Amino acid sequence: MKLFDSHCHIDDRAYDRDRKDVIENAKKADVCGIMIVAITEKSAHKAVQIANDYPQCFASVGIHPHDVKTCSENSLTVLAELSSHTKVKAWGETGLDFNRMFSPSKIQEKWFLRQLEIAEEKNLPIIFHERDSKGRFLEMIRSYDPDERKGVVHCFSGSKKELKGYLDLNYDIGITGILTLHKRGEYLRGLIDYIPKERVVIETDAPYLTPAPEKNNTRRNEPAFVRSTFMKLCEIREDDPEELSQTIWDNTCRLYEI
Ligand SMILES: [Zn+2]
Numbered sequence: 001m002k003l004f005d006s007h008c009h010i011d012d013r014a015y016d017r018d019r020k021d022v023i024e025n026a027k028k029a030d031v032c033g034i035m036i037v038a039i040t041e042k043s044a045h046k047a048v049q050i051a052n053d054y055p056q057c058f059a060s061v062g063i064h065p066h067d068v069k070t071c072s073e074n075s076l077t078v079l080a081e082l083s084s085h086t087k088v089k090a091w092g093e094t095g096l097d098f099n100r101m102f103s104p105s106k107i108q109e110k111w112f113l114r115q116l117e118i119a120e121e122k123n124l125p126i127i128f129h130e131r132d133s134k135g136r137f138l139e140m141i142r143s144y145d146p147d148e149r150k151g152v153v154h155c156f157s158g159s160k161k162e163l164k165g166y167l168d169l170n171y172d173i174g175i176t177g178i179l180t181l182h183k184r185g186e187y188l189r190g191l192i193d194y195i196p197k198e199r200v201v202i203e204t205d206a207p208y209l210t211p212a213p214e215k216n217n218t219r220r221n222e223p224a225f226v227r228s229t230f231m232k233l234c235e236i237r238e239d240d241p242e243e244l245s246q247t248i249w250d251n252t253c254r255l256y257e258i
């Protein structure tokens with residue numbers, strides 16, 4: 001079995017002391033692919049550095065909606081240059097987050113749009129982040145929708161209507177460990193049947209969102225734990241793990257052109 005953690009942040013300083021072991025643990029859990037997703041200019045440099053050191057690791061470059069208040073044309077130029085590195089396979093994470101409002105909504109929209117434009121110039125798939133945008137995110141990706149764009153709505157947490165909107169635009173859907181959580185995952189579990197299996201990818205979003213049962217032992221999530229989310233997905237879909245793991249692996253490689 002081969003699993004791909006399609007979204008994590010192991011460039012985070014939470015792994016500075018044992019990053020090598022964490023990547024080794026992933027291998028032991030059959031996690032043979034890891035996408036390290038940038039959130040700032042600084043994290044993009046670190047993500048690319050790690051991806052350069054490990055054959056199974058890949059990187060994205062981009063500015064998270066939380067962090068766009070410090071974004072500039074200059075930093076996007078730096079990221080665009082960095083994106084030419086052979087291990088950079090996506091642009092992101094970018095999008096809208098109206099839940100915690102670390103950056104004002106108009107600023108988020110401005111830099112989201114700029115990043116969509118640059119990703120298109122660079123011909124890179126996009127890692128989308130959406131939280132509580134009340135339909136605004138969907139509206140923006142609908143109104144700016146080039147024919148060939150590929151992308152994933154990571155940590156999907158939207159409504160059935162939003163899910164349908166993303167699928168109609170041909171985007172993939174990223175499923176995190178929330179799926180395994182008793183109460184918090186209930187709504188998401190109810191939507192799994194509406195996602196065709198050719199459109200699902202799995203992710204940890206580590207160090208956040210530790211799945212059950214690992215949550216009982218540790219706060220810090222890591223790529224190896226994507227296996228728990230995957231097993232939950234097999235259980236809900238009543239799918240054979242060998243078969244579903246191959247489909248999801250293929251989906252992820254198609255998305256990131258790996
Ligand atoms: Zn995110």
Ligand SMILES: [Zn+2]
Pocket residue numbers: 007008009037093205
């Ligand atoms: Zn993330």
